[in-house]
Amino acid sequence: MSTVTAATDLQCCPPITEAALDDETAHRLAGVFSVLGDPIRLRLFSLIASRPEGSCACDLVGPLGRSQPTISHHLKALHEAGLVDRERRGRWIWYSVRPKALLAAATLISC
Amino acid sequence: MSTVTAATDLQCCPPITEAALDDETAHRLAGVFSVLGDPIRLRLFSLIASRPEGSCACDLVGPLGRSQPTISHHLKALHEAGLVDRERRGRWIWYSVRPKALLAAATLISC
DNA sequence: GCTATATATCGATGCTTGCCAATATAGATA
DNA sequence: TATCTATATTGGCAAGCATCGATATATAGC
Numbered sequence: 001m002s003t004v005t006a007a008t009d010l011q012c013c014p015p016i017t018e019a020a021l022d023d024e025t026a027h028r029l030a031g032v033f034s035v036l037g038d039p040i041r042l043r044l045f046s047l048i049a050s051r052p053e054g055s056c057a058c059d060l061v062g063p064l065g066r067s068q069p070t071i072s073h074h075l076k077a078l079h080e081a082g083l084v085d086r087e088r089r090g091r092w093i094w095y096s097v098r099p100k101a102l103l104a105a106a107t108l109i110s111c
Numbered sequence: 112m113s114t115v116t117a118a119t120d121l122q123c124c125p126p127i128t129e130a131a132l133d134d135e136t137a138h139r140l141a142g143v144f145s146v147l148g149d150p151i152r153l154r155l156f157s158l159i160a161s162r163p164e165g166s167c168a169c170d171l172v173g174p175l176g177r178s179q180p181t182i183s184h185h186l187k188a189l190h191e192a193g194l195v196d197r198e199r200r201g202r203w204i205w206y207s208v209r210p211k212a213l214l215a216a217a218t219l220i221s222c
Numbered sequence: 223g224c225t226a227t228a229t230a231t232c233g234a235t236g237c238t239t240g241c242c243a244a245t246a247t248a249g250a251t252a
Numbered sequence: 253t254a255t256c257t258a259t260a261t262t263g264g265c266a267a268g269c270a271t272c273g274a275t276a277t278a279t280a281g282c
Contacts, residue, residue, distance in 0.1 A: 021157040023150070030150040037145025038270080039137045046132040057229065070271055072230055091228050091279050149240080168259065178242055183260055185240090202249055202258050 032101070035081040040064055041074045045097070048084055054096030143212070146192040151175055152185045156208070159195055165207030 021029070036042050043064055048055045061071045075095060078084045083101045087094045132140070147153050154175055159166045172182045186206060189195045194212045198205045 020161045021154050023154070026150045026154045026157070030148050030153045033144045033153065034148025037141050037148040039134070039141040040270085042141045042144065043132050043134070043137045046137070050131045058227095061229095066270090067272055068229075069231080069273080073270080076230080088229095088279090093229065151240085169257095172259095177240090179259075180243080180261080181241055187260080199249085199259095204259065 032081050032083070035077050035083060038074070040066060040070075041078060044071070044074055045078055045083060048078075048095050049097045049102075054085075054087075054094045057093045057095060060095070143192050143194065146188050146194060149185070151177060151181075152189060155182070155185055156189055156194060159189075159206050160208045160213075165196075165198075165205045168204045168206060171206070 036045065044060060047060060047063065057071070057075060060075070061068050064071065066074075075084070075086075079086055079095075081101075083098060084095045085098055087096070147156065155171060158171060158174065168182070168186060171186070172179050175182065177185075186195070186197075190197055190206075192212075194209060195206045196209055198207075
């Protein structure tokens with residue numbers, strides 16, 4: 001996982017088949033891919049994405065067999081990559097996917 | 112980058128918003144994402160993808176400022192992840208993108 | 223304020239990965 | 253066979269990352 005600029009908007013870009021990526025764009029996009037490149041993070045992301053209303057962090061710690069600090073660490077990575085939104089509700093924090101993030105990646109990849 | 116089963120067909124699977132990924136699927140897909148999660152590999156992939164006829168490995172060593180063994184190493188990773196095809200032509204080896212790979216990832220991500 | 227709960231951060235550790243120099247392999251040509 | 257070229261593999265190192273226990277922060281309710 002490379003360093004990622006915190007929580008910036010994920011911009012859409014032309015499909016990857018259109019033109020070779022420049023260095024800066026490649027770094028930015030690779031950052032997103034590398035965040036999805038860890039099985040635990042990908043499952044976290046899919047758990048969040050599978051619920052339209054989002055997920056409470058408290059429901060994400062149990063299912064994956066990792067400690068609370070580890071889950072928190074991965075959620076932070078997903079958030080900083082711009083893949084999920086966070087919202088505090090009282091004592092709990094709710095995570096939900098950012099549709100823009102999905103769109104950007106899909107646009108990149110689709111031919 | 113996690114270990115990836117060599118050059119298997121990338122299967123399409125339901126969009127990530129449909130249902131949470133099981134462990135095995137997450138590992139397989141995360142393997143693909145992590146391969147695209149390195150800036151040099153992503154640029155290599157985009158260089159290959161930007162030419163319909165594919166690219167000779169000899170044309171991929173220069174542009175990215177990495178040694179020949181390093182480029183070869185990354186090309187192997189792209190190939191083993193099922194993202195690109197290889198074909199020997201005399202002394203040269205040609206790489207081309209596998210459309211199925213793009214489709215699978217796009218399907219996963221699109222809502 | 224005090225306590226309980228939910229989440230984040232810190233510090234340390236072991237594993238993984240990107241990188242290069244050196245070397246090996248494989249095909250072409252003579 | 254010998255030689256040249258293109259690509260792959262090996263070995264080793266340094267940096268990065270996933271992980272956990274311990275601790276800190278923040279909110280709710282008393």
